[in-house]
Each structure stands twice: as structure tokens, then as C-alpha cells.
Amino acid sequence: GKNFDFDINDVKNADFIFGSDADTLKGNTVWRKKIKGEKIAAPAEQKRDLNVSFDIMFVQNVPFLVAVTDPIKYMLAHPLSFSNPQNGPKSSDSIYEGIIAILSCLHARNFRPIIIYWDGEAAVTACRDRLKDKGYTVVQCGAGDHLPLIERVIRWIKERFRALLASLPYLLSRLLIVFGILFIVRCLNFQVSSTSLTNVSPQQAFLGMST
Numbered sequence: 001g002k003n004f005d006f007d008i009n010d011v012k013n014a015d016f017i018f019g020s021d022a023d024t025l026k027g028n029t030v031w032r033k034k035i036k037g038e039k040i041a042a043p044a045e046q047k048r049d050l051n052v053s054f055d056i057m058f059v060q061n062v063p064f065l066v067a068v069t070d071p072i073k074y075m076l077a078h079p080l081s082f083s084n085p086q087n088g089p090k091s092s093d094s095i096y097e098g099i100i101a102i103l104s105c106l107h108a109r110n111f112r113p114i115i116i117y118w119d120g121e122a123a124v125t126a127c128r129d130r131l132k133d134k135g136y137t138v139v140q141c142g143a144g145d146h147l148p149l150i151e152r153v154i155r156w157i158k159e160r161f162r163a164l165l166a167s168l169p170y171l172l173s174r175l176l177i178v179f180g181i182l183f184i185v186r187c188l189n190f191q192v193s194s195t196s197l198t199n200v201s202p203q204q205a206f207l208g209m210s211t
């Protein structure tokens with residue numbers, strides 16, 4: 001016929017615009033044998049014995065106790081100024097409480113911190129006996145030496161905090177600095193290390209599930 005408001009191209013485009021007729025598709029569908037799903041290998045069991053490196057980090061005069069575990073490279077941070085306000089942030093009591101708080105997080109996930117590495121911090125030397133009584137071995141490096149792994153982690157945290165600070169139009173209070181550092185540490189744990197042999201993020205290795 002002639003004098004229609006549509007042509008053959010409109011008919012061809014109808015299927016593209018509105019989709020095929022559902023009843024026609026159901027009538028033309030042929031039953032096929034179900035395809036079995038592929039088996040996915042279970043994640044490898046993570047080593048439960050950990051070595052933990054500690055150090056103290058200051059961000060805008062707010063002290064943090066930072067730790068990184070080996071071999072899963074999971075990072076933790078604990079604000080020292082909030083653990084024991086009546087004592088100084090670098091006092092043996094504050095540091096001891098921070099160490100126990102971090103180690104408790106590892107024990108809660110059935111990890112076993114075996115060796116604690118630290119640089120020559122006097123406050124750690126003062127609480128070494130208390131840590132030994134709990135079954136931990138404390139290894140301190142010599143005077144003037146530093147632990148490369150924890151120093152690198154602290155550098156990463158400070159770099160990302162400076163980037164966060166540059167993006168904000170306001171100054172951060174002491175409490176917001178604490179939450180900012182904890183947020184950065186959490187984000188770093190989601191990143192898979194370039195040297196990882198299992199291609200698993202520290203967060204996934206720590207929680208034992210996909211994240």
C-alpha cells in the first residue's frame with residue numbers, strides 16, 4: 001500500500017527499539033541440556049603464623065601506632081593519643097596498650113603473631129618483659145637502624161593523607177585526622193601488592209573472603 005506514515009526501515013527498526021515478541025521467542029525456543037557450572041578452586045589457606053613490624057607515626061602532631069604483618073602485608077593503625085590520654089603518647093603504657101589492641105585484632109581472626117619487630121624505641125624496651133610474658137618474641141634493630149617494611153608503609157600513608165588534605169577546603173580536627181588515617185589504611189589493604197604471589201589483597205587474606 002501507499003501513503004503510510006512509516007516505511008520498511010521503520011518496521012526493521014521496531015525489533016531493535018521494542019525487542020522481539022515474547023510469545024514468538026517462547027514458541028521458537030528449543031530445550032537444551034543444562035550446562036554445569038565450572039568448579040572454582042577454593043582460596044589457598046593463609047599462613048596463620050605472622051611476623052608483625054611496629055613503629056610510631058606522627059601526622060600533624062597526632063601519634064599513631066602503625067603495624068604491618070608478614071607475609072600477608074595487612075596494615076593496622078591505632079591512635080595512641082586516645083588509648084591512654086593521661087600518659088604521653090610515647091610512654092611504655094600507651095605503647096603497650098596499642099600493641100595489645102592491634103595483636104587482639106589478629107588473634108580475633110585466628111592469626112598467631114609470633115615475632116614483633118621494632119626499632120630501638122626506649123618505650124618498647126621498657127615493656128618487652130610484659131610482652132614476653134604473653135608469649136611474644138620482641139626483636140629490636142640496632143641504634144640508628146630502621147625496618148624497611150614499616151617505614152615504607154608509613155611513607156605510603158603520609159603520601160595519601162597529604163593528597164586527601166589537599167582535596168579538602170577546610171582544616172581537619174584531631175578526631176577527623178584519626179578517621180582519615182584509619183580510612184587510608186583501610187583503602188591500602190584493598191590493594192593487591194605487585195609482589196604478591198597469590199594475587200590476593202591483604203584485606204581478603206585477613207578476612208578469608210572476597211572483598
